[in-house]
Amino acid sequence: MRVDDIRAQVKESPFYLYSQARISANYAAYEAALRGLDSIIGYAVKANNNMLIMRHLQSLGSGAVLVSGNELRAAMVAGFDPTRTIFNGNGKLPWELRLAVEQGVLVNVDSEFDLDNIAAAAEAAGKTARVLIRINPDVDPEVHAYVSTGLANSKFGIRNSHLQWFLDRIRALPSVELVGVHSHLGSTITRVAIFRDAAQIMVSFVRQIRDQGFNLRYLNIGGGLGIDYHHKGEKLPSPADLIDTVRDVVADLGLTIIIEPGRSMVANAAALVNTVTGVKTNGNKNFIVVDGSMSALIRPSLYDAYQHIELTAPSSEPEQTFDVVGPVCESADFLGKARPLPAPAAGAGLVVHDAGAYCMTMASTYNLKMRPPEWWVAEGGELRQIRRGETLDDHLRLFEG
Ligand code: LLP
Secondary structure, three states: OOHHHHHHHHOOOOEEEEEHHHHHHHHHHHHHHOOOOOEEEEEEHHHOOOHHHHHHHHHHOOEEEEOOHHHHHHHHHHOOOHHHEEEOOOOOOHHHHHHHHHHOOEEEEOOHHHHHHHHHHHHHHOOOEEEEEEEOOOOOOOOOHHHEOOOOOOOOOEOHHHHHHHHHHHHOOOOEEEEEEEOOOEOOEOOOHHHHHHHHHHHHHHHHHHOOOOOOOEEEOOOOEOOOOOOOOOOOOOHHHHHHHHHHHHHHHOOEEEEOOOHHHHHHHEEEEEEEEEEEEEOOEEEEEEOOOOOOOOHHHHHOOOOOEEEOOOOOOOEEEEEEEOOOOOOOOEEEEEEEEEOOOOOOEEEEOOOOOOOHHHOOOHHHOOOOOEEEEOOOOOEEEEEOOOOHHHHHHOOOO
16 A cells, blocks of 8 residues: 555544554564574563554563553553563552562562562562562663663663672562563664673673572563664664574573563554645755654654655655754754755655654654554555544643543
């Protein structure tokens, strides 16, 4: 189906357009990569929490990785198996921990106070909390500082020098059972040797912890695999490349390997489809103004992230260099900078690619630009709305009563 035909059917703009088949293919790539390893694929719901997408991944056999009580509640509604679900986070709240322990999900210990809160939640629930310790391996993921998480001075996880304190404390807590270790280095990683370095460090922690008599069952190697945002024909590492790089390091430990992909599961399965409002020039800059904005898709503004942009229809106009901007009232509102594109007519379609991860979930209603609808082309080929667009009435309703 051509995007312009879809635009004609959807009738609203901008909108997110997904391919269900692409999500299935991304999941299948992880499944195939992990063959022969006892493993859990935990989809990082923060990347995209559309209920149909979550249900679809759950139906394929995926577990879930969560960072809030509401993500946990949504994951349970979507039907994820709690025993294949992990609750992460550096600021987990008492009610969130209580829910996690009640549901029997694996909980990551992130700090001294987090461990105390987990133990309190488990006691209150009359259950044993099954926990993994999140350890910072201090390996540089070579990514933007905002998406780098496993360095020594990161706000996440614990320093290895504190590990012994945690082991002693957990031994003294009857409501907490230590079942594994976790590390997550960062996001958009495109050099898989980094995962191997981290896995080797984590294996040394596994040995150290086992030597003290703990019965570990899980090694969680986190998420973070990057995708081909640039569309330049570069060969970027696949899930198979990632797993092949760590396989011999982790294979003989007798542990279940947990992996937590978010972006690489859904990013390339969607585009933000916009409509051109007009073209203008100021000084030496040309602008294409579209109806989508940083409210719908903030990654370029927040991380200077590149997402590939194309017009939906071929054009005989010569290419010029354009900044693609939205209507929101600040200069940070851009979807792409210095892009070679033919000048489009008002009403033309313009897509921002690879918008399936951290786009809709990070959307806001800034300037009362309401969150766009989401559609997918289902595996059977039919076009279907999978979330309606927000309306001003949704906003006004919050002030009733
Ligand atoms: N596990 C943990 C503990 C995480 O913190 C994250 C992402 C993931 C797994 C999934 O990582 P992924 O496979 O998606 O790279 N908003 C940013 C990305 C933030 C990532 C946060 N943590 C962006 O738009 O680039």
